[in-house]
Amino acid sequence: MAIEHDYFGLLESGPDGSIFWSEVVDFGDQTVTVDLTAPDQDDVSVEALDVAAAMISAIEDVDLRARNAMVSELDDRTSEVTEYILQQQEQLGEDLEAFxxxxxxxxxxxxxxxxxxxxxxxxxxxxxxxxxxxxLEYALDRDATDEVLLVNLAGDGSVQSVTSAD
Structure with a gap:
């Protein structure tokens, strides 16, 4: 079976019924890998695909919302964001400025x-x-894939949480 969508095109399911779509999109002066996945295509609605397409199209707004959520967590010294920044400062020392x-x-x-x-x-x-x-996966150094912050979004685009990948 398959699902057809204006933005994603034809989403064919694998032998196990799962769907996967991937594309690299330009975002400012960088590229972002965007993946859409579901273990069972029967659990994917057209509305979900419409929301996903809207998020991808508005990636700048989504990014701004995510970064604002990170800033709001700076008041909490035990937040994942604060811990991540302190870890980067400790690890990189003087080299932090280069990033x-x-x-x-x-x-x-x-x-x-x-x-x-x-x-x-x-x-x-x-x-x-x-x-x-x-x-959303964020890293100070693209090559340091273990040291990332993850911003979890609800279907309405609101930020649910910010966590580290540890």
Missing amino acids: LADISGDTHIDVIRSLQLVSMTILADEHGGTDPFAV
Whole structure:
């Protein structure tokens, strides 16, 4: 079986009924890998695909919402965002400045601004549920795949949580 959608085209299911779509999209001066996946195509609605397409098309707004959520967590010294930044400062030391796009004097904000959006994974079968519908992966260094922040989004685009990959 298959699902046809204006944005995604023909989404054919694998032998196990799962669907997978992937594309690299341009975002500013970087590229972002966008994956759409579901273990069972029968759990994917046209509405979920419409929402996914809208998120991809509005990736700049989605990114801004995610970064604002990270900034709002800076007040909590035990938040995953604060822990991630402290870990990067400790690991990179003086070399941290080489990864920063802009140096304003507020290192925490500078790190959040400098994070690269590496990927967006859309879990199409989770639309309308309590689990994340989309997961954004951010890294200060694209090559350091173990040291990332994950921003979990609901189907309405609101931020559910920000976690580290540890």
